[in-house]
Amino acid sequence: MLTATKKKVHNYSAGPCILPQEVFEQAAQAVLDFEGSGLSILEISHRSKPFEAVMAKAQGLVKELLGAPDHYQVVFLGGGASLGFHMVPLNYMKVGGKSAYANTGEWATRAIKESKLIGDTVVVASSEDRNFNYIPKGFEIPADADYFHFTSNNTIFGTQFKQFPNTGSGAGAVPLICDMSSDIFSRPVNVADFALIYGGAQKNMGPAGATVYLFDPERLGHTGRKLSPMLDLKNHGAKESMYNTPPVYAVYVSMLTLEWIKKMGGVAAMETRNAAKAKLLYDAIDRLSPVFKGTTAVEDRSVMNATFVLGDAAQEPAFDALWKEANISGIRGHRSVGGYRASMYNALPIESVQVLVDVMEHFAKKNG
Amino acid sequence: MLTATKKKVHNYSAGPCILPQEVFEQAAQAVLDFEGSGLSILEISHRSKPFEAVMAKAQGLVKELLGAPDHYQVVFLGGGASLGFHMVPLNYMKVGGKSAYANTGEWATRAIKESKLIGDTVVVASSEDRNFNYIPKGFEIPADADYFHFTSNNTIFGTQFKQFPNTGSGAGAVPLICDMSSDIFSRPVNVADFALIYGGAQKNMGPAGATVYLFDPERLGHTGRKLSPMLDLKNHGAKESMYNTPPVYAVYVSMLTLEWIKKMGGVAAMETRNAAKAKLLYDAIDRLSPVFKGTTAVEDRSVMNATFVLGDAAQEPAFDALWKEANISGIRGHRSVGGYRASMYNALPIESVQVLVDVMEHFAKKNG
Numbered sequence: 057m058l059t060a061t062k063k064k065v066h067n068y069s070a071g072p073c074i075l076p077q078e079v080f081e082q083a084a085q086a087v088l089d090f091e092g093s094g095l096s097i098l099e100i101s102h103r104s105k106p107f108e109a110v111m112a113k114a115q116g117l118v119k120e121l122l123g124a125p126d127h128y129q130v131v132f133l134g135g136g137a138s139l140g141f142h143m144v145p146l147n148y149m150k151v152g153g154k155s156a157y158a159n160t161g162e163w164a165t166r167a168i169k170e171s172k173l174i175g176d177t178v179v180v181a182s183s184e185d186r187n188f189n190y191i192p193k194g195f196e197i198p199a200d201a202d203y204f205h206f207t208s209n210n211t212i213f214g215t216q217f218k219q220f221p222n223t224g225s226g227a228g229a230v231p232l233i234c235d236m237s238s239d240i241f242s243r244p245v246n247v248a249d250f251a252l253i254y255g256g257a258q259k260n261m262g263p264a265g266a267t268v269y270l271f272d273p274e275r276l277g278h279t280g281r282k283l284s285p286m287l288d289l290k291n292h293g294a295k296e297s298m299y300n301t302p303p304v305y306a307v308y309v310s311m312l313t314l315e316w317i318k319k320m321g322g323v324a325a326m327e328t329r330n331a332a333k334a335k336l337l338y339d340a341i342d343r344l345s346p347v348f349k350g351t352t353a354v355e356d357r358s359v360m361n362a363t364f365v366l367g368d369a370a371q372e373p374a375f376d377a378l379w380k381e382a383n384i385s386g387i388r389g390h391r392s393v394g395g396y397r398a399s400m401y402n403a404l405p406i407e408s409v410q411v412l413v414d415v416m417e418h419f420a421k422k423n424g
Numbered sequence: 425m426l427t428a429t430k431k432k433v434h435n436y437s438a439g440p441c442i443l444p445q446e447v448f449e450q451a452a453q454a455v456l457d458f459e460g461s462g463l464s465i466l467e468i469s470h471r472s473k474p475f476e477a478v479m480a481k482a483q484g485l486v487k488e489l490l491g492a493p494d495h496y497q498v499v500f501l502g503g504g505a506s507l508g509f510h511m512v513p514l515n516y517m518k519v520g521g522k523s524a525y526a527n528t529g530e531w532a533t534r535a536i537k538e539s540k541l542i543g544d545t546v547v548v549a550s551s552e553d554r555n556f557n558y559i560p561k562g563f564e565i566p567a568d569a570d571y572f573h574f575t576s577n578n579t580i581f582g583t584q585f586k587q588f589p590n591t592g593s594g595a596g597a598v599p600l601i602c603d604m605s606s607d608i609f610s611r612p613v614n615v616a617d618f619a620l621i622y623g624g625a626q627k628n629m630g631p632a633g634a635t636v637y638l639f640d641p642e643r644l645g646h647t648g649r650k651l652s653p654m655l656d657l658k659n660h661g662a663k664e665s666m667y668n669t670p671p672v673y674a675v676y677v678s679m680l681t682l683e684w685i686k687k688m689g690g691v692a693a694m695e696t697r698n699a700a701k702a703k704l705l706y707d708a709i710d711r712l713s714p715v716f717k718g719t720t721a722v723e724d725r726s727v728m729n730a731t732f733v734l735g736d737a738a739q740e741p742a743f744d745a746l747w748k749e750a751n752i753s754g755i756r757g758h759r760s761v762g763g764y765r766a767s768m769y770n771a772l773p774i775e776s777v778q779v780l781v782d783v784m785e786h787f788a789k790k791n792g
Contacts, residue, residue, distance in 0.1 A: 284541055
């Protein structure tokens with residue numbers, strides 16, 4: 057018999073990360089018996105009617121929640137956003153053409169590296185000069201670029217684009233492509249502005265193992281490049297995400313999570329909820345200065361991942377003991393920034409943020 | 425509360441397919457609470473110690489169960505074996521070199537198509553002339569090929585290599601590469617004969633969403649081709665399958681299934697078990713001729729997937745009603761063969777095969 061009682065952990069993991077508790081319960085049930093079929097979700101054919109319905113529902117929810125234009129397509133592929141970094145230039149950079157990128161951190165850097173392997177790649181903006189602690193602004197995107205690529209939220213460095221770059225509109229505009237792995241479904245976006253939005257599922261959408269691609273199929277197939285069908289977004293779209301066996305369970309759990317987002321009021325409600333959590337934590341960081349210090353430009357602070365350090369790094373062991381005692385998990389910062397990172401994805405309840413703030417207050421009072 | 429009681433279904437799905445019942449129970453428990461951590465397996469970091477232990481155990485079990493040489497490496501990637509079809513020529517065909525393939529069905533055809541996109545590709549053997557209903561034998565492999573690729577078991581057509589092609593041994597031998605998606609862990613193999621064995625998890629190893637690659641790292645990095653790090657097996661091996669976020673849950677369920685195989689006596693025990701199931705079914709097909717007829721050359725019959733048709737196709741609705749009544753699921757043949765396909769992967773109990781044979785006997789008595 058399964059045991060469902062577990063100790064309460066405040067999960068700040070940067071990804072894979074917390075999902076809604078009710079999703080875990082539905083997801084566990086489906087592993088035992090999927091919709092009363094007598095079969096586990098893990099043992100059914102991806103070509104079975106019940107799974108085709110899961111796939112169609114997940115695809116529909118992505119479009120509905122983000123308000124995507126009707127003709128946009130959704131596919132769920134394996135391989136992670138890192139495979140997407142490779143697929144973007146293959147699918148969008150013309151043979152002999154060029155791409156434009158903003159470099160705002162580790163994942164943008166990896167995406168740029170992949171584009172350089174395919175062709176001429178211009179980095180039009182970068183915040184590398186200050187260890188990626190801000191978002192570049194006011195940069196120019198060359199009008200002859202085949203596309204402009206950026207990373208909307210930088211998980212490691214704790215920065216986020218608050219306004220998206222404007223590449224114009226209409227037939228002559230540079231197509232906009234965004235890796236939204238770590239903030240997709242956290243706020244409304246105008247999908248029609250983007251040729252492609254993609255992201256690994258393992259933050260706001262589901263578990264590791266699926267990557268969502270939401271794209272305008274009319275923007276594909278114009279590079280003059282012969283592609284492997286496995287790396288060809290147009291092919292995956294035409295085959296309705298079933299060109300090969302999709303990551304069945306990751307798609308199913310994503311569907312459950314998307315249903316939860318809808319039930320909670322959609323991405324606008326998520327934005328309100330996330331803003332309240334972020335305000336609670338960032339206000340504490342500022343109020344408790346200099347015991348705690350934020351690491352990024354204030355106007356570029358990520359609503360998803362708050363990075364901060366102690367004014368006195370020697371006090372880290374004492375602070376670590378306190379938050380561990382409060383059953384907080386996963387707030388150690390990435391090695392390239394140090395300090396702490398509190399990831400507050402959609403499913404993290406504000407109660408967990410309050411627990412962290414209480415720990416910080418207590419620590420500041422003792423050590424300030 | 426989760427309900428664990430379910431109706432008994434005899435699951436003959438060709439993949440994703442049946443896994444051991446105890447694996448479903450452990451896998452469901454981990455979705456609720458992973459090893460008493462208070463966290464779901466779906467929300468933990470792939471960089472956490474508990475998941476690093478899962479990955480290491482899964483990698484170790486692949487090597488242990490197949491008796492792989494110590495220096496071989498194991499990685500679990502997303503994207504399916506279909507992405508492997510693309511990665512094989514990228515990683516093993518020299519720039520200006522050539523590859524050799526056997527074409528024994530749909531998946532081999534797809535692998536060949538991917539190789540042709542990369543370079544000179546010679547199909548040295550094919551059974552396409554008789555709709556892939558046999559395994560070619562006695563063919564020559566060019567000594568100057570960079571590798572020879574074959575598909576050990578053909579899920580759709582129900583044929584299987586009983587003896588593996590011999591490309592010689594020592595430094596001058598043509599490296600052997602095999603897509604074992606649908607019969608890996610069903611029988612012993614001599615791993616040292618292969619430069620690479622790979623396969624989608626979703627038959628004998630686990631759920632859809634992970635693909636295992638077992639390879640000799642010394643055979644990699646010799647093509648003169650600059651690769652995307654995401655498509656570079658050497659990179660994934662060096663990063664211990666953590667270059668990017670791995671498909672966490674699919675790796676975990678694979679680990680559970682591999683533990684089950686070990687507990688049951690390993691791949692030699694699986695071979696005995698699978699041979700008994702195949703004998704039971706194929707004996708019935710032959711005994712009940714001409715009501716039932718096998719579709720493949722007898723000596724090449726797959727132990728995993730038995731394909732057969734009715735002597736009188738007009739009787740299909742009557743036969744379909746019978747097996748459905750017996751709670752048999754998934755034996756409809758692939759559209760390119762028609763008729764029926766009974767997939768008898770490792771986890772299918774012989775009791776399920778007896779139920780099918782009983783249905784066939786009953787049908788033959790009434791309709792013979």
